[in-house]
Amino acid sequence: MRRYLPSQKWRDLGIMAVFLLLMWIPAAEFEAFEWLHSFTRAHETWELDEVILLVLLLPLPLAWYAVRRAREATRLSQRALESERDLSHVRKIDSLGTLAGGLAHELNNQLQPLVGLSELLEAETPQEDPRRRKVELIYAGSLKARESVDRVLRFARREAAGFVVHDTSEAMRSMVELMRLSCPTTVQMTVSLADDLPPLGMAWADVESIAMNLFSNAVAAMDGSPGQLDIRLHPPSGPNPNGHAAVLTVSDTGPGISEAQQQRIFDPYFTTKPLGAGTGLGLWQVQTLLHAAGGRIEVQSELGRGTEMQVWLPAAGAGQSAQHVAEVR
Template sequence: MRELAQRYAEQMLIYVRSEDEAALAAIAGIGCEIVASDLPIEEIAGLQEEAVLAVSRLHWTESPEVVVRRSSVCLAELLIAYSVAYRDRAELVARERRRIAQHDRRLAALGQLVGGVAHELNNLLQPIRGMAELGLRDVPPSETLHTYFAIVFSSAEQAACIVRGILGYLRQEAPQLRPLAIAGALEKSVDFARIGIVPGLRLRLEIVDRDAVVIGDESELTQVVLNLVQNAGRAMQGRGDIVVRLERAPAAMRPAGAAVRITVGDDGPGMEAAVAAQAFEPFFTTRPPGEGTGLGLAIVREIVRAWGGEVSLDTAPGRGTRVTIALPVHHEDVGRA
C-alpha cells in the first residue's frame, strides 16, 4: 500500500505540473492494481489525502483553482479505473461460479447415472455368483468343469468389488469400518488376487509386521489389492514379478503415530512424470477406449483416505512402479502368531 501511495502522489504531481496524459494512464493502472490486490475502496481516500498533501507542499505557478481541478481529475481517473476493474473482476468471478455450478450439476447427473448402472450390474452379478458357487460345491475339483466354475466365480467377485468401489466412490454405499488384523486380511486378499492373474505373472507376498491392527474393511482391502495387482499386470503385459509387502512404516511417513506400510511394486515399464501426476485422477487412463475406466487408482485413494491413511506413487520410465499405502495402527495384536 505504501508503494502504491508513493506512485500515485508522483503521477499526480506530474499531471498537475504538465497535464501529461501518460500520468493519467499510470494512475488508471494503479486503480487496477488496487482491485487486484483486494484492497477496499476506502484505501483510495488515504491515497488521495497523501497525494494532495504532497501537492500542497510545493510552490506552483498555476492558480490554486487549476491545481485543485487537475488533482480532482487524477482522483476521478483513479476511481473510474477502480470501478471498471472491479466490475470486470466481479463478472469474471460470476462466470467462474456459473461454470463451476454447471460442472457440479453435470457431475451429479453423471454420478446418478453411474450409480444406477452399478446397482443394476450388482443385481445381475448376484445370480452369477450364486450359480457359480453352487457349481463349485456340486462338481468335484478334479473335473475341468470345476475350473470353469472357479473362473466364473472369481470374475464375478472381482466385478462385484469394482461395483462396490464405484458405489463407495460416489458415496452411495459406505462400509462399516472396524478393527482389522491387516496381515491375515492381506494374505486372503493376495490369495484371491492370484486366482485372476495370467500364468506369466508371479505374485509374491512379503509380511514383515504381523501384529498390527488397523481400522478398515476386509472387502475393501481385497478391492484395493485387486486394483493394484491388475494395474501392475497390465503394465507388464502379463509377464513379470509383482511384490506385495507389509511392514512397519518409518516414523517420517506417519509423524502423528505408528503406521504400517503396504507396498505393491512391479518391474514394469514405469510411468512418465506427466502420467504419474494424473494417475489418481478419476477417469484418467492411458488405455485405449473400452479397456479401462480410469477409476482404479482413484477408488484406491478414496478407500485409503477413508481409513485415515495416505497413498503415494513412486515410478519412472524403466524402473517399474511402486504404490505405497500408509495406514495408522489402531493397536498391536500381540496374541497373534
C-alpha cells in the same frame, strides 16, 4: 475470468489506427516532417521520403506488441474455458455418485425380502431334499448381492461405514492367494507380509478394492511380457507422524510412468489404456477411499524401470479394535 473476444481485438487495433491518424494530422499541420527533414538535413543527408518512412515504421513494434498481447489473452481465455470444462466434468461424476448411492439404497431395500425369505426357506428345507442345494445357492447369491450394494453405498457416502476390523495379516494372506490365482504365469510374484499387524481403520472391502486396483494396474503394465511383481505389507519403517498402521507396497517392472503422467493418474477418467480396457477410475477410487479414511498413496516410477505404489493405511481408532471379525473370504 473474462474472455478476450476477437471483436475486442479488432476494436483495440482500430483504436490504435485512429490514434495514429490523430497523431499524423497535427504532425502534418505543424509541418513536423519538414522540420524533422531540415533538422536531419543539417546533420545528415536524409531525404524527406526516408524520414516519412521512418515515422511510419515506428508504430510497427507497437502493433507487434499489441498482437502478441492479444494472442496471450486468447490463450489465457482458452485455458480458463478448459478448466471450466474439467470442473463441470467433476460435478457430473459427483452427481453420478449420488445417483449410484440412491440406486444402491433402493436395491438394498428390494433385496431385504430375498435375503430374509431365502434364509428362512433354507432353514425349512431338510438336508435330504433335492431342492436344498438350489435354495442354498439362492441364499448365498442374495448375500453376495447385498454385499456389493453395500460397497456402492459406502463408497457413495464417502465414509468407511460399518468398520470391520479383521486380523489384518490373515485377511491379507487370503487376498494374496486370490491374486496369485489371477496372476499371469509370465509374471513372477513375490509376497512379504508382516505378522501381527494392528487392525486397520478402514472397511476390509475398501482395503481389498485398493489392493486389487494396484495389483491389476501392475499386471496390466507388464502387458504379457515377463516381469516381477512384489507385494509387501509391513508396519511403517520411518517416521510415522500420522500413526498409520501399515504400508502396502505394490511394485512392478513394467514400463513406468512419465513425470507428466504421474500428475494425472489420479484424475478421474485418466487412462492410457484403449477404449474398453480401462476406465481411468481405478486410482481415483483408490485415492478417494484413502482420503476418506485418513490414509495416503505415493507413486515412485521411472521410465523403463518400473513403478512402486505405496499406500499408508490408517490405524483403527480406540474402541474399534474391540470389534474383531474373523470372517475372511
